[in-house]
Amino acid sequence: MAATITNFHPLSLFSETDLCFNPTKLNFTRSSFITSPHSFPAIISHAHHQNTPPFSSSSKPKFKKTGVLDSPMKTQKLNLQVSPHRAVAAVRLMRIEFGGAFADLLNERGKGSGNNEMEYVERTLGFRTRDLEERDLRLVTDIVGGAIRWRKYLDYLILSLCHDEGSFRSMEPLLLQNVNLAKFALRPGAGNMVNGILRKLVSLKDKDSLPVPKLDGNDRAQARALATTHSHPVVVLLILFFSCFFICSLGTRANIAKGLTREDLVMKLNLLKVPHEPSLHLDDFVRVRRGMQTVIQNGFLKEGLCSVQDESAGLAVSVLDPQPDDCIIDCCAAPGGKTLFMASRLNGRGMISAIDINKGRLRILEETAKLQSVDGVINCIHADLRSFADSNKLKFNKVLLDAPCSGLGVLSKRPDLRWNRKLEDMEELKSLQDELLDAACKLVKPGGVLVYSTCSIDPEENEDRVFAFLIRHPEFQIDPVHSYVPPDFSTEQGFFCSCPVKHSMDGAFAARLIQSQ
Numbered sequence: 001m002a003a004t005i006t007n008f009h010p011l012s013l014f015s016e017t018d019l020c021f022n023p024t025k026l027n028f029t030r031s032s033f034i035t036s037p038h039s040f041p042a043i044i045s046h047a048h049h050q051n052t053p054p055f056s057s058s059s060k061p062k063f064k065k066t067g068v069l070d071s072p073m074k075t076q077k078l079n080l081q082v083s084p085h086r087a088v089a090a091v092r093l094m095r096i097e098f099g100g101a102f103a104d105l106l107n108e109r110g111k112g113s114g115n116n117e118m119e120y121v122e123r124t125l126g127f128r129t130r131d132l133e134e135r136d137l138r139l140v141t142d143i144v145g146g147a148i149r150w151r152k153y154l155d156y157l158i159l160s161l162c163h164d165e166g167s168f169r170s171m172e173p174l175l176l177q178n179v180n181l182a183k184f185a186l187r188p189g190a191g192n193m194v195n196g197i198l199r200k201l202v203s204l205k206d207k208d209s210l211p212v213p214k215l216d217g218n219d220r221a222q223a224r225a226l227a228t229t230h231s232h233p234v235v236v237l238l239i240l241f242f243s244c245f246f247i248c249s250l251g252t253r254a255n256i257a258k259g260l261t262r263e264d265l266v267m268k269l270n271l272l273k274v275p276h277e278p279s280l281h282l283d284d285f286v287r288v289r290r291g292m293q294t295v296i297q298n299g300f301l302k303e304g305l306c307s308v309q310d311e312s313a314g315l316a317v318s319v320l321d322p323q324p325d326d327c328i329i330d331c332c333a334a335p336g337g338k339t340l341f342m343a344s345r346l347n348g349r350g351m352i353s354a355i356d357i358n359k360g361r362l363r364i365l366e367e368t369a370k371l372q373s374v375d376g377v378i379n380c381i382h383a384d385l386r387s388f389a390d391s392n393k394l395k396f397n398k399v400l401l402d403a404p405c406s407g408l409g410v411l412s413k414r415p416d417l418r419w420n421r422k423l424e425d426m427e428e429l430k431s432l433q434d435e436l437l438d439a440a441c442k443l444v445k446p447g448g449v450l451v452y453s454t455c456s457i458d459p460e461e462n463e464d465r466v467f468a469f470l471i472r473h474p475e476f477q478i479d480p481v482h483s484y485v486p487p488d489f490s491t492e493q494g495f496f497c498s499c500p501v502k503h504s505m506d507g508a509f510a511a512r513l514i515q516s517q
């Protein structure tokens, strides 16, 4: 894993799922390129949508220029020539891009919700396709993930095949999804155009001559070229270069609440021939580099036997040190990664109040808690932490604030964040983090602990927020984390910090603060 950027092509470090959509990596045949969704992502172009009206789940389709029909179609028009995974993937991509939907949330909602998905398809495209099957949903997840991750480079490929930039910029967003879809949802000629582009790309791929931007010119030009090749926004590329390319392992946590030890999980992974290695830092964790699909297909997640969780999240939980009989409050809990890990550590004794402002994400937490048999020690509360802390009289020994953040430490797993974050948002985010810290500290008992964590590697969201908090709240002081995490993760100031390059896991931060008695 300790590869350096100079002698290793970063694309080769992506996980199995990523590679499905790495157009420079796969050996496509012509037919697979054109017909198989495994080998060519659903491409949605987007660089040209400055004038595109927002797309929201509640808005009726009305904007013809964007490729969506201008009036709601009569219901139940069935189109069997478009495959359901392509239609659903295209519509999800539109929802992510124009409606600001979170890719992970759509995936969760997608589970067993074929009907809802079809309603979105019908509202957007004007027809339904055959019903989605489980297999289709997996394809949808892969297509959407690949298209988002490679968005910038895919746009570059398409643009390089257009006669001029004008024709690229005037394309409808839906156009490049797929020949059939373009033909049926837009206009007959659109299919030819998609086909032409795909054929040309196949032929370039066969000759190993897919275009890549030239790395020359001044620093800005080179940064732009790198950003395109590796599909990143230019502005964060340089800070994040390493963090995004070096992660390919997936932490997998054995759910001890189901009676499954790490040894049991290792045995099961051995049987399935899934390459893995025990975590060096956490007893319940196993690193799975490839073969996560096999784990999923064998029902491990569905049965609640294990969870996919990065070790950095597990280590942030270790900073709080949950123990049986603890009463904990998790102030920003959904979709529940950390709550569920803490719950499994309680061994059936104690209670965690899990607050979140987002009802949908909280529902995911509730459902997963049932699957993992830890629902008995979790109490979900749908609330804004700020008003909850003002009205609530209960105090807790252990308070976790896993604050909303830029996600700059987890871009390798959350490619949608690459395109959703702007520098202007940072000021707003920092104020929210301050407000949530001020609220969370009201819930701490005298002598109790407040852990502030993020999945960011940006000091402005981490150390700076903590020091600003300590000025506002001198009754708190830093409790150095070295007793709770391995020394390598402890900073000079006593905080927990994981670094993608150094530790081969997501970037994360946690501060342990104690209220004086």
Ligand SMILES: C[S@@+](CC[C@H](N)C(=O)[O-])C[C@H]1O[C@@H](n2cnc3c(N)ncnc32)[C@H](O)[C@@H]1O
Residues within 6 Å of the ligand: 313, 331, 332, 333, 334, 335, 336, 337, 338, 339, 355, 356, 357, 358, 361, 383, 384, 385, 386, 402, 403, 404, 405
């Ligand atoms: C980083 S995520 C939490 C991840 C979670 N701890 C986990 O491990 O899965 C931040 C969460 O904060 C929630 N949030 C944002 N503002 C909030 C507020 N004012 N009150 C409560 N929750 C809030 C968001 O809905 C989001 O689910």
